[in-house]
Structures are given as structure tokens and as C-alpha cells.
Amino acid sequence: MTAEYSEKREAILKATLNLLVERGFHDTPTSLIAKEAGVATGTLFHHFKNKEELINALYLETKRKMIEVLKKDVHLAGNIEEKIKHVWKSAVQWGIMHPKEYQFFQQFANSPFISKLTRDEALNQFEFINDIIEEALNSDRIKNIYPEFFMDYFEGLFTMAMNHFRKHPEKISEENMDMMFDVYWNGIAAD
Amino acid sequence: MTAEYSEKREAILKATLNLLVERGFHDTPTSLIAKEAGVATGTLFHHFKNKEELINALYLETKRKMIEVLKKDVHLAGNIEEKIKHVWKSAVQWGIMHPKEYQFFQQFANSPFISKLTRDEALNQFEFINDIIEEALNSDRIKNIYPEFFMDYFEGLFTMAMNHFRKHPEKISEENMDMMFDVYWNGIAAD
DNA sequence: AATCAAATTGACTGATTAGTCGGTCGCAAT
């Protein structure tokens, strides 16, 4: 219930993540989560009102951690292209370092278990991206495309890269990430 | 069980699709599917060995129908750019015309309910894309990128467009599709 | 030492669900 730190609470969240990506929602009973976390079922329901709220908490807290990584050191980047490249590469590297968390997002981003409230709260944390996009569009380095498309193009590149590296782990390298970003940037760069 | 045509079988598949995208797997009991399809539960299990096989059948048959659309009239296209554009636009248009089917794919493509067998069979039907990619890479109109990336870049563009149009239905238009494809092609076109 | 609240336990329950099974119906072949 409370969001304060608790070792058992963390253990429950960790077990939930592991089981959920391996077995899916319907094949992950709360009893198994509790067992894996080394607690009683009662403890699980003490910390989380119900199973759905547990998933939502996991979603929100995982996303918060990811976005922290994305924000780190953006201010150090020079021009707008470098700024976008920095955020993008941070995202890809986070995804590679946290495959389970990434898979969880993919599996649950559009699932009915995640409430609208949770979804909105997660979206809010993405605000800082809008500033970057605005800066990009106001510069003269970008084609004249509308902002919503820019945003989805950006996200699409990320998803594409993650898909690609999941299917072909041997292709993971700084060089290929740079290559991908070049392709991406070429697509929208002003002539 | 049999894959032959049967009105009730079709009704079950249709009800499954509708309920699945609305309620998700775990909240769609077979009893409800049967009710919605206007048949008895026994009939459902007569046509499909179990719930999982029902989902797999739906996945496979829906994908087959989609790929039929993608293949249509490709041979009429002229150069390789037009060929790729044709397949891509067919895919996007199919997705827009069949939102439930598309959502179903998104929701279940990486889910544990879809067996490896089903996944492989679906992948096989995509073979014809490989020929197109090979033709593209052998031409001098494309940057020197490796085939696996080309494939995933292609798929990524599709997913991105679908995401974008789902979030912003007012942006659906031939013009925007063409714009997207231009951006895409710009990214990989030889200098 | 006494008090109290929060954390934890796990047996238990009410509800739900996937899948079964004995049997009916309609129809095609002999």
C-alpha cells in the first residue's frame, strides 16, 4: 500500500517482473509471486491492494527509473542533434541492460491491466522530450514535419532498434547504434 | 479441430478476436466466447482442442489474410522503391481497415500463448519480403546496410506509422503516408 | 515494562474457469 521502501516490497516487485515476463499475467498467480519473493500471500496484499495495483506499481516505478537514466547528462550535449542522439542512445542502452524491464513494457504498455491513471502519470514524466522536440523543430536542421510525427518517429526508431538487437544480439555495438541514428537523422534532416 | 470452413467455427474466431482485444486473455473466459458466438462451450472445444489452440488458429488465419493483401499487385510496381512503397502502404492500409486485428497482433505477437510453431509458420509467409529486400540491396539506390537491419527498419516504419495513426487518427491521409515513406526512404537512400 | 501500530503469516473461502462427457440431432452412404 505505502510506497515507502521495504525489503519485502522490493522482493515482491522483483519476483513479479521475473515471473510476468516469463509466464504472462494469467499464468502468474499471486501465490507464486509470494513464494518466489519469499513472503506470505498476505504480505503481498498488505503492500499492494490487489494484483492489478501491483502491476501498476511495477510499471510506474520501472518507468521512473528508466526516465532518470534518459535525463542524465542531456544538458552536457551541444547542438540539438547531439542532444537527441544522447537521449536515444541512453534509451537503447538502458533497454539492452534491462531486457526484462523492456519486455515488460512491451507486454503491458497497451494491456488492460495498466490503468489510464498510470498511463497518464508515466506520460507526464516524458515531458522533457517535448522541449527537445520543440527545440529541434525551431532549428533549421530539420525538415518541415509536424511535432506529433517527430515524437512518434523518435519512439519508433527506439522500438525498431530494440527489436533488431533482440533478434540479432550479435549486432549490438556502438557502431551500429551510430549507423541507425545516422539513418534516422538522414530521414528528417533538412536538405 | 479441422481447419475446414464452418459457420460456427468462424463465429467463434470472430467473437474471440472481439473479446480478446477488449478484455485481454485472462478476462475472456471460453464460456463468454461461446456465448458471444452463439454456440455451446462444447462446440468451441469441438473445433479447437483448447483455448490456446484457438488463439493460435486466430493468429495464423488472420496473418494469412493480411499477407494476401500485402502480396496483391506487387508485381505491377515498377522499380524497387515503388515495390517497397506498395507493400508498405498496403500494410498500413490493412492496419487502418482492421484495427482489431492489428491490435490483436500487437498484443499477442510476443505473448506466451502463441507457440513457437505458430510463430515460425507465420514468419514463413513473410518470405516474399526477403526477395524484395535482396533486390533493393543489390540495386545502387540504397546505402550499404546489412539485410537484417533493412528488414527490421522496414517493419519498424510500419509499426511506427500504425502507432502514429492510432494516436492521431486525424492525421490519416495519403499525403502523410507518402511523407512518411519519403522520410523512410531518405534515411536509407544512397547519397 | 507497557503499549500500540505496522508488518507478517498462512490456512481458508467464495468465485471462477478450462475442459469433459453422455447424449441428441441431422445427414449421407449403404
Added chain:
DNA sequence: ATTGCGACCGACTAATCAGTCAATTTGATT
């Protein structure tokens, strides 16, 4: 007319699961 068979039915069952609750432990405060 009889046989056989596949489609179909729906009440039923065995199993499972989310969530409860009364009892116990822990740890901080007075």
C-alpha cells in the same frame, strides 16, 4: 430403413486463484 459419423449441446467437475482474516511477531515510543 439402418447405420455411422461429425457437429453440436450444456450441465457438470476438478482445479485454481484472488483476496480475507484472525492470530502472531516486530520494533519503535513512552
